[in-house]
Amino acid sequence: MGISVDTFFLKPGGQGTLQAQIQQMIAEGILSGRFHVGEKLPSSRKLAAHLGVSRITVTLAYTELLANDYLTAKGRSGYYVSQNAPVPPKYTPVQRSEETVNWDAALARRFSDGDFLAKPPDWREYSYPFIYGQADRTLFDHANWRLCAVRALGHKDFDSLTGDYVDQDDPLLIEFIARHTLPRRGIAARPEEILITLGAQNALWLTSRILLGHGRKAAIEDPSYYALHELMRCSDASMTPLRVDKDGLPPESIPDGTDVIYTTPSHQCPTTATMPVARRHDLLKRARELDAMIVEDDYEFEMAFLGAPSPALKSLDKDGRVVYVGSFSKSLFPGLRLGYMVGSEPFIREARALRSLVFRHPPGHIQRTAAYFLSLGHYDAQIRRMSKALMQRRKTIEDAIEANGLTVAGRGVFGGSSMWMKAPDHVDTAELAKTLQNQSVHIEPGAAFFSGPDRPRNYYRLGYSSISADRIPAGIERVAAVIRAC
Template identity: 75%
Template sequence: MAISVDTFFLSPKAHGTLQAQIQQMIAEGILSGRFHVGEKLPSSRKLAMHLGISRITVTLAYTELLANDYLTSRGRSGYYVSENAPVPPSYTPPEKSDETVDWSKAMARQFTGGDTPRKPQDWRDYKYPFIYGQADPSLFDHANWRLCALRALGQKDFAALTTDYFDQDDPLLIEYIARHTLPRRGITARPEEILITLGAQNALWLVSQILLSQQRKAAIEDPCYYTLRDQLVHSRCQIDAIAVDRDGLPPEHITDDTDVIFTTPSHQSPTTATMPMERRRALLDRARDIDAVIVEDDYEFEMSFLSAPSPALKSLDRDGRVVYVGSFSKSLFPGLRLGYLVGSEPFIRQARALRANVLRHPPGHIQRTVAYFLSLGHYDAQIRRTAKKLHQRRTVMEEAITEHGLTIAGRGVYGGSSIWMQADPSVDMATVARSLMPQSVLVEPGAPFFAEKNRQHNYYRLGYSSIAQNRIEPGLALLAKALLPT
């Protein structure tokens, strides 16, 4: 029996080369049981015409499947599903057993709930995705990233690829961060003072585990990065949420019994406020007076397209009391999950040991790929290209916001990739956001950023890192219509 050519189609969302897509279609058909042993595949000419691709592409795909024993060739008769092809498993899920464990009592701690929201997994299918922190494929340097990844997989880098570093990191990546990335923020650090993490979120978790306990107190900004607040709740420390103003975190509101101060001085999350130099020095003085440690999350400093950013708080630190958190997730892509911690050697030593106990180290081939991408100049080129595009989008967004009568609550002095917005106090942005989804508009409600005691529902964040420039104004028109009905 022959397999109909109509069984095959190319999905516009598929990844990989055409040859790989054809191989995957046939392999999945066999493994799922749709294609049976002995069934004949369409001829390469017929399948190529059906899919509108080159015949040689189909032939190469068939040849690869033949080599892997998925297909067999019968002279001039064509290709058939091989008798040696993997047999789809016959699996019947067992009936649910009568569990006797009361998990509500068995679990010492629970980690569900919290304020951290989830972005829709299908956000790319939305026409107007005003969401923050997602990558734009049109801006990413796929070609050079692929070359760096292939180089990292080469024989020369076999040790970097396969070595169990235990509590260490790729020396090439550490060297680049120490010699190039940190000096741009005015920071000087030795390799012993740098630790690679699985993104900024992992870095903040390591910090909270080491510096905080039930007997200690953390000061956080309000509003702030919601995942940080969730992490601190799980650490069971005392939390003091301090309202930020137009200049960020006010040092005078930090109480004397505070042990750790979390702050985003260069680009406050989410209001985008930038802390002036005078207040930065005052914050350092306040931390010194009460003998507290400061944790500086310096996200998005690369996205400074309006003017050069202020030096990092860490660069002003002479006491060694600032722990610096950086990340490549916003500047490259969030799925990379690679960041770094910079701090005094005694602290980094403990962070290194804790990381080793939990996950040993981030994958070596990922670290080496990033090291090549940075050291060969591709990273800086992408930053310049991305910053230019974000500047254009922000200009369009600000013009559209003015045109449609929307209200800006905060925008980064140096740039960034989002604008903090404010609706009428009577508006619940979570409700508005849900009502806009059927119109293919995604906006991010601001309530989760606020501490529960001071939760405000009329704020929202508009990201512009992953929305096409020509869709900004039409999307904001729909948002304005939902907020300001005529």
């Protein structure tokens, strides 16, 4: 029995080459059980005419499936589903009775009711996406990233691709971070003092599990990274939110008895305030008085396009009490989920052991691809390209904000990729965001960044890393118009 040619169609916007799409289409048909062993496929000529592709494309797809034992060829009669093709499992779904588990009693902890910022999956379809922290495909060097990924798949790197590092990391990536990335922040570190993480958030989680616990006290900025609130709650430590000012976290506000201080001195999250060098010294002095540890989240230092950034807090630390957290999420792309943590060797030793209990290490192929991308100079070229674009967008958004009478609550001294905004007191920016979505505008409400029950609801964030400069003015006009109508 033959499989009808009408069964096959190419999906609009399908990923990969036409050959790959045809291979996937046939493989999915076999794996799903729609195509059965022994059934004949349409001839390459007939399928090519039906799909509107060249015959050689179909022939190559068939040949690849033949090599992988999905198909078999019978002389001149054509291609058939192979006897050795993967067979879909046969099962009868179990009809479950009504669940009787008392989940209120069964769950020892809850994580789903915490603060988060919803990022619509179709945000790229918005006309005015003032979204923060997402990659701009027009700025990313996809061609060279792909070449680095292919190189990392080569025979020479077979061990880094397939091996289990156990609790270690790619030595090439560690070497680049130690020799090139950290010196830009004034930090000197040995390989034993560096740990690769699944982004900055993973690094913050590791620090909370190692440095905090029942009876410990943590000081965090208010407002601050919204996920940090939940990390503190899950650590069983007591948390003291400290209101930031135009220069970031005031050291004198840190209460006695504090064990760990979380801070974002270079680009305060989310206000983007930059902590002056004098205050950084005061913060280290206060931590020394308290014998407290400091976790420095330097998540956006590469975005300093308006001037050289201030030295990292870690670079000024003589006691070894600062744990430095960096990330490639903003400078490369967030889906990479690759960051790093720098600290004294005893701390990194514990972090490495804890990480190995959870996921051992970030995937070796991702680490090696990133190492090639960085070491071959592609990363620096991308940073220069991004900085130029962000500088233009920064000027455009500032001009548009001023022209429309909106209020800026915070802007980075050296750059960054967002503006922290304040609407009139009566405006709930969560409702504002919903209204703007209907006009193809995305903004981020600010309430989630604050601590406590009486959170201000009139703040919002405008990211400009993923919106082209020519779209910014019209988008800001729409934001201003809706605010005026509130």
